[in-house]
Amino acid sequence: xxxxxxEQICKLEKQYRRSLxxxxxxxxxxxxxxxxxxxxxxxxxxxxxxFHLGADPPLLGIVIRPxxxxxxxxxxxxxxxxxxxxxxxxxxxxxxxxxSASYSSGVSEFDTCGLKKLYTDRFKAxxxxxxxIRIGLELREVIDIDINGTTxxxxxxxxxxxxxxxxxxxxxxxxVKAQTMTVAGLDAYFLxxxxxxLAYAKPxxxxxxxxxxx
Amino acid sequence: xxxxxxEQICKLEKQYRRSLxxxxxxxxxxxxxxxxxxxxxxxxxxxxxxFHLGADPPLLGIVIRPxxxxxxxxxxxxxxxxxxxxxxxxxxxxxxxxxSASYSSGVSEFDTCGLKKLYTDRFKAxxxxxxxIRIGLELREVIDIDINGTTxxxxxxxxxxxxxxxxxxxxxxxxVKAQTMTVAGLDAYFLxxxxxxLAYAKPxxxxxxxxxxx
Numbered sequence: 001x002x003x004x005x006x007e008q009i010c011k012l013e014k015q016y017r018r019s020l021x022x023x024x025x026x027x028x029x030x031x032x033x034x035x036x037x038x039x040x041x042x043x044x045x046x047x048x049x050x051f052h053l054g055a056d057p058p059l060l061g062i063v064i065r066p067x068x069x070x071x072x073x074x075x076x077x078x079x080x081x082x083x084x085x086x087x088x089x090x091x092x093x094x095x096x097x098x099x100s101a102s103y104s105s106g107v108s109e110f111d112t113c114g115l116k117k118l119y120t121d122r123f124k125a126x127x128x129x130x131x132x133i134r135i136g137l138e139l140r141e142v143i144d145i146d147i148n149g150t151t152x153x154x155x156x157x158x159x160x161x162x163x164x165x166x167x168x169x170x171x172x173x174x175x176v177k178a179q180t181m182t183v184a185g186l187d188a189y190f191l192x193x194x195x196x197x198l199a200y201a202k203p204x205x206x207x208x209x210x211x212x213x214x
Numbered sequence: 215x216x217x218x219x220x221e222q223i224c225k226l227e228k229q230y231r232r233s234l235x236x237x238x239x240x241x242x243x244x245x246x247x248x249x250x251x252x253x254x255x256x257x258x259x260x261x262x263x264x265f266h267l268g269a270d271p272p273l274l275g276i277v278i279r280p281x282x283x284x285x286x287x288x289x290x291x292x293x294x295x296x297x298x299x300x301x302x303x304x305x306x307x308x309x310x311x312x313x314s315a316s317y318s319s320g321v322s323e324f325d326t327c328g329l330k331k332l333y334t335d336r337f338k339a340x341x342x343x344x345x346x347i348r349i350g351l352e353l354r355e356v357i358d359i360d361i362n363g364t365t366x367x368x369x370x371x372x373x374x375x376x377x378x379x380x381x382x383x384x385x386x387x388x389x390v391k392a393q394t395m396t397v398a399g400l401d402a403y404f405l406x407x408x409x410x411x412l413a414y415a416k417p418x419x420x421x422x423x424x425x426x427x428x
Contacts, residue, residue, distance in 0.1 A: 003334055004374040009272055012385070019385035021269040021371065024349055026243040026301055026389060027396035027406055028266065051265045052242065053277055054362040055235040058223055061366075063267055063275075087240055090409055094421035101415035112417075120217055135238055140361055147354055147368065148268040152275075154361065157235065160218040171226070171233035172399040175240060182241040182396060182406055185386040187414070187424065190406035192241055195304055198401045201315035203326075207308035210401065 023185030035076035237399030249290035
């Protein structure tokens, strides 16, 4: 076993450290973040920082990094108050990855990377046509993190666009059926396989699988 | 395609909504969170809210929910300033899930759920012996989220305990080799399979796989 300590971590070569630290936490939620400017220019970027914050009200958090040219994204979200999160599928994950390239301001990654825009009523921000799970959010809170200059955005889930077949009996999304991918680190993409669903844990009761088929 | 809107979401039956909203974001990072009180009582709970916040300084965020009896955890982290995150493996994921049961204060989930404590020098909080990727963190920031009463904790990575074999040439952790699991929603556990690693994206260059073996 090795123990990599603080003083060694800060001496690691920059790219190596970035890959190591980015991948430490495990598999991350993978989504395409869709926005539109007040001038009607759409923007799309791949993110792996979305996290569940609460079910009532239904809230998700995302991290926006200043150095990664998400400035259009942040500007769009702040000015329109809306954004979408869309899952990524194996058939077109390379196109999704390509949205992380530093395109000039004014270029829409939807068009350049071949991803279809999907609009719904009462919602300005574009969804991704090819996705199977799509979430429309309204901005609720902006938290500036002084320690590293990132911004945490908290959004409320306003719309969920999917197919009935993707939702199991108890409400849980079937991400295997939805073909949702996950990512580790900066560039390693994965497709998970089910191991089991476990019953609600109680003291004194042995952990066991749920009897549902999924 | 269905469009579940705000007014429908808030009318959903409570458990159904909880399962739906928790699973929307996709696969989540799965970790056991280890702490110790000033009196030396250890605590362990399974979490799926850890997120990467930045590599320099190396930072992770976690969400602590007030209603889920993580109070010992939060008290411990605030009083000692330290905590650990440890990955979960298929061989003992049911024991990891069991740490979510509401045990009385003073009962250590390490002992009750059969998980081994591992200590290192210069670090009070216990790691999980059976894990293959273990992260020691020091608390840097506490953010109270007024909108739903949760707390976001930001911690700096101080120690990384793993085996050399788990780290690939460029620094990325090999989570397949590490047998790291992931979770969707509250109770659906998965083991991912690699689809591909993609090269750094640049405008005008077609997306393509890295030539590395992992």
